[in-house]
Amino acid sequence: MNAGRSFLGFSRSFAALGYTEGGNLVVARYSGEGREEQFPELCREVVQTKPDVIVAVSSRLARCLKAATDVIPVVAGMADPVAFGIVTSISRPGGNITGVSAEAGLEIWGKRLQLLHEAVPGALKIGYLGSRGAWETPQVSELREAARQLQISLHGPPLESPLQEQEYRRVFAAMELQHVDALIIADQAENLRHRQLIVELANNARLPTVSPYGDDIGTLLGYGLSMVELYRRLAGYVDQILKGARPGELPIYLASQFEFVINLLTARALGLTIPPSLLVRANEVIE
Secondary structure: OOOOOOHHHHHHHHHHOOOOEOOOEOOOOOOOOOOHHHHHHHHHHHHHOOOOOEEEEOHHHHHHHHHHOOOOOEEEEEOOOOOOOOOOOOOOOOOOEEEEEOOOOOHHHHHHHHHHHHHOOOOOEEEEEOEHHHHOOHHHHHHHHHHHHHOOEEEOOOEOOOOOHHHHHHHHHHHHHOOOOEEEEOOOHHHHHOHHHHHHHHHHOOOOEEEOOOOOOOOOEEEEOOHHHHHHHHHHHHHHHHOOOOHHHOOOEEOOOOEEEEEHHHHHHOOOOOOHHHHOOOOEEEO
């Protein structure tokens, strides 16, 4: 259900499994166009087309799809699906929804903040780039607690609908006026779609940034599941369902190995020196 450049990862993963779009695979793409308030209607629209499987890379979309259908299989990339009320069990989700959890518990958000704090110890005002809906999630509660322990403050403003280029520029301008020192990117579909714009705006504002994706492009730090791995896992679930598996019997895949990437090119552009103690913990250092 996420249209645009990010679907290329799915296409490649499906091709590796022997599917050819337009041949033995028909794909209909939908987008909320950055408007969270349209998600329920979008989900109902997709359900009415009666597809064999629905793929969504968003906890909020997965929750909307749960409300829209309990019959059509849904394969979703999500945060913590139990915390979001999408499933009641990781090992046996039941119902019609399965997929991948791209975080091993909410504490990963505190870990991202800690890594950013180690890379930029003087940063006391941290921006959080997320929509109003993202600000109301359990992740932000975890971030606020981690920030309190580090004596750091968390700042917005939230992104407002529609989440398009103009809105991202507005929020970055507002953060600049607040003299925000660094930035954490929320793991929502709209940010993934606009990831190159976000990197451009962050670097232009000289904001050290941590991304929730381990293979992000251009941010100072990336910590999370790589998008290539996410797409591969989701495509694998779709393949199993198309071959007769029941989604409720497919355990939610919990990401257990995250990529920690440090971009020294970005660090140098920002005038930062990354501590050796942080460098030795990275899976990849971009020079």
